[in-house]
Each structure stands twice: as structure tokens, then as C-alpha cells.
Amino acid sequence: MNSGIxxxxxxxxxxxxxxxxxxxxxxxxxxSSTDLAERAQVSAFQVRKDLAYxxxxxxxxxxxxxxxxxxxxxxxxxxxxxxxxxxxGMGRLGQAIANYPGASDYQFSYVGLFDVKPExxxxxxxxxEVGHVQDLRAFVRERAEADAWAAAxxxxxxxxxxxxxxxxAVPPEHAQAAAEQLVAAGIRGILNFAPVVIQPRTTGxxxxxxxxxxxxxxxxxxxxxxxxxxxxxxxTLNPNLHxxxxxx
Amino acid sequence: MNSGIxxxxxxxxxxxxxxxxxxxxxxxxxxSSTDLAERAQVSAFQVRKDLAYxxxxxxxxxxxxxxxxxxxxxxxxxxxxxxxxxxxGMGRLGQAIANYPGASDYQFSYVGLFDVKPExxxxxxxxxEVGHVQDLRAFVRERAEADAWAAAxxxxxxxxxxxxxxxxAVPPEHAQAAAEQLVAAGIRGILNFAPVVIQPRTTGxxxxxxxxxxxxxxxxxxxxxxxxxxxxxxxTLNPNLHxxxxxx
DNA sequence: AGGTGTGAAGCCATTCACAGCC
DNA sequence: GGCTGTGAATGGCTTCACACCT
Numbered sequence: 001m002n003s004g005i006x007x008x009x010x011x012x013x014x015x016x017x018x019x020x021x022x023x024x025x026x027x028x029x030x031x032s033s034t035d036l037a038e039r040a041q042v043s044a045f046q047v048r049k050d051l052a053y054x055x056x057x058x059x060x061x062x063x064x065x066x067x068x069x070x071x072x073x074x075x076x077x078x079x080x081x082x083x084x085x086x087x088x089g090m091g092r093l094g095q096a097i098a099n100y101p102g103a104s105d106y107q108f109s110y111v112g113l114f115d116v117k118p119e120x121x122x123x124x125x126x127x128x129e130v131g132h133v134q135d136l137r138a139f140v141r142e143r144a145e146a147d148a149w150a151a152a153x154x155x156x157x158x159x160x161x162x163x164x165x166x167x168x169a170v171p172p173e174h175a176q177a178a179a180e181q182l183v184a185a186g187i188r189g190i191l192n193f194a195p196v197v198i199q200p201r202t203t204g205x206x207x208x209x210x211x212x213x214x215x216x217x218x219x220x221x222x223x224x225x226x227x228x229x230x231x232x233x234x235x236t237l238n239p240n241l242h243x244x245x246x247x248x
Numbered sequence: 249m250n251s252g253i254x255x256x257x258x259x260x261x262x263x264x265x266x267x268x269x270x271x272x273x274x275x276x277x278x279x280s281s282t283d284l285a286e287r288a289q290v291s292a293f294q295v296r297k298d299l300a301y302x303x304x305x306x307x308x309x310x311x312x313x314x315x316x317x318x319x320x321x322x323x324x325x326x327x328x329x330x331x332x333x334x335x336x337g338m339g340r341l342g343q344a345i346a347n348y349p350g351a352s353d354y355q356f357s358y359v360g361l362f363d364v365k366p367e368x369x370x371x372x373x374x375x376x377e378v379g380h381v382q383d384l385r386a387f388v389r390e391r392a393e394a395d396a397w398a399a400a401x402x403x404x405x406x407x408x409x410x411x412x413x414x415x416x417a418v419p420p421e422h423a424q425a426a427a428e429q430l431v432a433a434g435i436r437g438i439l440n441f442a443p444v445v446i447q448p449r450t451t452g453x454x455x456x457x458x459x460x461x462x463x464x465x466x467x468x469x470x471x472x473x474x475x476x477x478x479x480x481x482x483x484t485l486n487p488n489l490h491x492x493x494x495x496x
Numbered sequence: 497a498g499g500t501g502t503g504a505a506g507c508c509a510t511t512c513a514c515a516g517c518c
Numbered sequence: 519g520g521c522t523g524t525g526a527a528t529g530g531c532t533t534c535a536c537a538c539c540t
Contacts, residue, residue: 004491006531010482014475018443032499041445044499045533050502060539061501077478078485092347096340101419102443102474106481121366165480171349189484191476195266195350197289219483223476226350227262228439230325230467232413233354234258236437237326239467241253280521292521293511300523308522309518315507498539500539511528 009050013073015040020070032063040103079106084163086112086140086187088178089170090120090130091235093193097169098126111163112139116174133181139163140185172196176203179220189219195226257298261321263288264295268318281312291332325355334360334388334435336426337418338368338378341441345417346374359411360387364422381429387411388433413437420444424451427468437467443474 019039023031033051037044051057051069054076058064074080083106087094090113097103098110113130115121123130131139143161150157166182168175168190175194180202182190192198200215235242267287271279279366285292299305299317302324306312321329331354335342338361345351346358363369363376371378379387390410398405408428414430416423423442430438439447448463483484483490 004530005476007490008531010479011475012487013540014478015445018475019445034249034499039445041447046531048500049502049532056501062540063499076482078481079478079508083481091341092344096344097473099301099340100474105479106478108477108481111500117386135403165477165484167401167477188487189480191473191480193473197263197267197287199287199289208381217487218481219487221480221483223471225439225471226348227259227266227344228471229351229352229356230262230265230327231258232437232439232467233326233331233356234324235467235469236413239436239465240260242255242467252508256509282521291511294509296522297510297524304523306522307518308516309520311521498540500537502537503535505532507532509528509530510523512526512528513524514526515522515524517522 003053005053009053010042010077012042012046012050013054013077016050017070017077017079018075020066020073023066024070029066030063031066032068033058034062047185074106082107082109082160083165084109084111084143084160085165085167085168086110086114086136086163086168086182088114088133088136088182089168089174089193090115090123090125091117091169091171094167094169095125097167097193098128108165111143111161112136114139133178136181137185140182140187163187165191167191167193168198169193180204183214183218190219190221191219193224195224197222253301257301260288260290260294260298260303260323261325265297265318265321265325265327268314268321271314272318273480277314278311279314279317281306283311302449306491330355330357330408331413332359332391332408333413333415334356334358334362334430335415335417336361336362336381336384336430337367337416337419337422337441338371338373339417339419342415342417343373345415345441346376356413359391359409360384362387381426384429388430388435392434407484411435413439415439415441416446417441428452431466433461436465440468441472442469443472445470 015038019036033044033047037047057069057072085108087098087110098113110126110128113125113128114133114136116129116133120130121132140163142161146161166187167180170178172194173197175192176198179190179198198220202211202217259417264284264357267284281292281295285295305317333356335358346361358374358376361373361376362381362384366383367427368378369380388411391411394409414435416426418426420442423440423444424446427438427446446468448466450459
């Protein structure tokens with residue numbers, strides 16, 4: 001069921017893009033698969049193959065032009081558009097995410113922050129007021145409708161309002177319910193920081209099959225640092241088993 | 249070079265372990281490869297194969313006993329021992345990591361916290377005082393020597409002091425230098441949260457070959473949530489390329 | 497020469513089918 | 519009957535070699 005592009009290749013493209021940014025910042029205008037390979041800790045074959053999945057970006061005998069390749073990777077990864085994001089869970093981790101520098105470089109815009117703890121609600125984080133999760137659904141719906149209205153009336157808007165992505169930074173026991181909230185609100189991309197596997201279905205009472213359809217369109221990516229700690233423990237004890245360079 | 253165990257299998261073992269904890273908390277004492285597979289969103293074949301890399305933990309016709317399998321996975325992953333950890337970089341992310349619940353469940357003990365910012369140094373986080381990175385090396389050395397001394401004099405210690413792992417939560421531009429500090433101090437396992445690829449070598453002048461040897465023993469795992477955001481953007485735009493192992 | 501792009505080969509990881517045990 | 523454990527097959531990712539361009 002795979003359409004030919006290894007998922008590991010996407011992770012590596014992200015790495016190449018980061019390296020190109022560094023090179024550009026250092027005013028290095030040209031690079032090569034060998035150069036990129038060393039900086040990304042992969043093979044030069046791999047670099048060329050990964051890029052070839054999406055096009056021909058270099059010049060034979062010359063290498064790659066840094067700004068050109070960078071622009072192309074940004075396009076390929078879908079980072080040349082705005083992504084509106086809500087964060088659910090504004091404890092220490094959620095706050096660290098909201099304030100982490102680098103997200104805005106690629107037009108990831110935080111438009112809404114939510115939690116359930118009374119002491120967090122109403123607080124200002126990054127210029128946004130933390131709301132209650134019970135208002136999440138209405139919030140997402142209203143923003144989607146604002147765009148729909150503007151499109152229907154041919155009003156040119158300066159900023160898109162529709163919420164595209166949800167970041168989940170709630171305690172593990174609430175992650176599934178929070179993910180269901182996001183999906184019910186119409187969000188189709190979830191970055192899950194909680195150490196649990198989100199089940200692609202609604203766990204509540206008997207639901208209709210259109211809920212299953214909704215979930216089928218949802219993409220979930222996981223960032224789990226407790227898992228990272230445990231993998232590190234294993235590989236530190238068994239260094240001979242570690243030869244991999246990808247992550248996930 | 250690979251001894252037969254897929255690196256992806258280790259990530260999945262961590263997931264299975266988490267699921268077993270949940271089952272135990274719910275007083276479910278038995279499970280099966282099918283049950284685990286559904287909860288982990290992988291195939292039942294995969295579960296059995298992953299477990300088979302490390303032993304025979306089930307009973308044919310019966311399934312797995314939750315506490316038994318849990319104990320075995322803890323042993324396999326090296327989580328039945330104490331891991332002493334220092335965190336370098338105590339900004340918001342470092343503080344979120346230090347305070348994140350769950351680390352102490354598996355005897356990950358934070359023993360030292362470091363930064364370079366004057367306003368952070370001296371602050372108390374989780375009962376530890378943040379020190380300056382320039383003191384990191386001495387700190388790690390002293391703790392290793394304390395254990396060595398105790399071993400040489402056959403003194404039974406209550407707690408191991410040697411620092412096993414370093415977590416890197418510094419800004420990307422300082423990650424390489426900080427990693428080099430950790431390695432120079434004798435640490436052999438690094439969990440890197442910064443969005444950069446750590447080069448397995450010391451970048452300063454005067455390259456001795458024993459430095460290269462040191463790096464050869466170092467294990468690095470990455471947890472990069474900016475990368476996670478970008479992967480999510482890509483797969484949300486191209487959901488057809490996100491092959492999941494689930495359904496039907 | 498120097499370095500990219502790409503079919504083909506090789507190698508691993510996943511999937512399968514079934515033997516074996518409760 | 520049910521479910522685990524595992525050699526064998528399948529399929530996909532990576533590596534290779536070389537054609538091709540500058």
C-alpha cells in the first residue's frame with residue numbers, strides 16, 4: 001500500500017532542509033550529495049536517491065545550488081504555506097512547545113491554546129489566552145466557517161483562519177479523548193507528544209460509520225521522548241545493535 | 249553489521265511495554281499477540297516476531313501473562329537498572345523534561361542540571377541546583393571516580409553515582425559543542441532534543457585518534473519535534489503516502 | 497575530471513503459513 | 519479449538535555501478 005516513497009526518506013528530507021538552512025546562513029551557496037551526506041550522517045547514494053523521488057534539483061558535475069534545493073525541499077514538504085495550529089495541553093511541555101523557536105520559520109502559527117486546568121485557563125502564553133478544551137470544538141468550527149464564508153462571498157482575506165493541525169501535549173491518560181476532540185472538530189493532522197498510541201477510532205458510545213471515515217483521513221505523527229529515553233537505554237547497553245541513522 | 253534485530257523492533261518493544269503497563273493498571277492479567285497488535289497499531293505477526301528476537305515469553309494456545317511479559321521487556325530494554333542522567337540546557341524544554349512524569353518509573357534519575365545562562369544558574373529544578381556547563385566535566389568525573397574508589401575498596405554503596413546518560417536541550421547552535429562536552433566527560437549515551445545532526449567527532453583543533461575512539465562508543469538518539477511538525481505537514485498534505493499497517 | 501540521476505542488484509524487514517503446544 | 523514460535527517467502531529500502539552531463 002506504499003506509493004514508493006519510503007517514510008524514512010521524508011525524515012531525511014527534513015534533515016537536508018535543516019542543513020541547507022545552516023549552509024545558507026554561512027553563505028555557502030553550493031553543495032553536493034557527498035557534503036550533505038556527511039552532514040546528515042547518511043550515504044551519498046541515499047541523498048541522491050531521496051532527492052530523486054521528487055525531482056532533479058542538481059546539475060551534473062556541479063552539485064546543488066543551496067537556495068534552489070532549499071526552496072524545492074520547502075515546496076516538497078509543504079512548508080511554503082501557512083499551517084494554523086492549536087495546542088491541547090498547556091502544562092510545562094505545551095508551554096515549551098509554544099515558545100520553542102523555529103516553528104514560525106515555516107509558517108506554523110499557533111492560533112489557539114487549550115487545557116482543562118483552572119489555574120492555566122486565562123493565562124497568556126505567547127500572546128494567546130489559554131481556553132478551556134470544552135470550547136475547542138466551537139473555536140475550530142468558527143474559524144473554518146469564517147474561511148468558508150469569505151470564499152463563498154469572494155472576500156479576499158489577509159489571513160487564513162482554518163485550523164489545520166493539533167498538537168497534543170496532555171497527560172497520557174487524556175490523550176485519546178483529546179485526539180477525539182480534535183478529530184470531531186474537523187482537524188486532520190495531529191502531532192502527539194503523549195506516550196500512548198492513539199487509536200484511530202472514537203472510543204465512546206456506539207458511533208456511526210462516518211466517524212470511522214473521519215478517522216481514515218487523519219494523519220498522526222508521534223514525538224515521544226520517554227520512548228526516546230528507553231531506546232537510548234537499550235542502545236547504550238547494546239551498542240553493537242545500533243547502526244541506524246533514521247529516527248522517528 | 250546488524251546483528252539481526254531491526255531498529256524499528258526496539259521502538260515497538262517500548263510501545264508494547266507501555267501497553268502492558270496500562271493492562272496491568274487495569275488488572276488485565278493476560279493478553280495475546282492480537283490484542284497487543286491492535287493496541288499498538290501493528291500486525292500480530294509483527295508482535296510475535298519482535299518478541300521472538302529476544303526469547304519465548306508466551307504459552308502456546310494461551311497467550312502472554314501480562315506481568316511476565318512486562319518483566320521480560322523491562323529486562324530486554326535494560327530498564328531494570330538505574331540510569332543516572334544529566335540534562336544540559338535548562339530552558340523551558342529542559343525544565344519540561346526534568347519535570348515530565350514517567351522518567352522515574354524506570355529509574356532514570358536526574359543527578360545534574362546544567363546551563364550557561366546566568367539567570368538559570370543557581371535555580372532549583374526538581375530539587376537540584378542548576379550548575380554552569382563549565383563544571384559539567386568535573387561533575388561527571390567526580391561521580392565516576394567515587395564509584396571507582398568504592399569498587400576498589402570493596403565498599404558497598406547504596407547508590408551508584410556514575411553518570412550514564414546526557415540529555416541535550418540546548419539551542420541548536422550549541423548542540424554540537426555540548427555533545428562534545430558530554431563525550432569528553434565520559435558519557436556514552438546522548439538523547440539529543442536539538443534539531444541538528446550531532447557529528448560523531450570533535451570539531452575543535454588538534455584531532456587525536458583516541459577522540460575518534462571515544463566517539464565510536466557513543467550512542468545518540470534524537471527526539472526532534474520541529475522535524476515532527478514538518479513530517480506532519482508533509483503527510484497531512486499527502487495522506488496517500490502515509491501507509492499504516494492497520495485496518496483490514 | 498567531478499558529480500548527478502537511475503535502473504538493477506542486494507539486503508534487510510515484514511508478512512506469511514504452518515508446525516507445535518496448551 | 520486457540521494461540522505462540524519460526525523457517526520461508528515476499529516486498530521494499532538501500533546500495534551499487536555506471537550512463538550522462540558540465
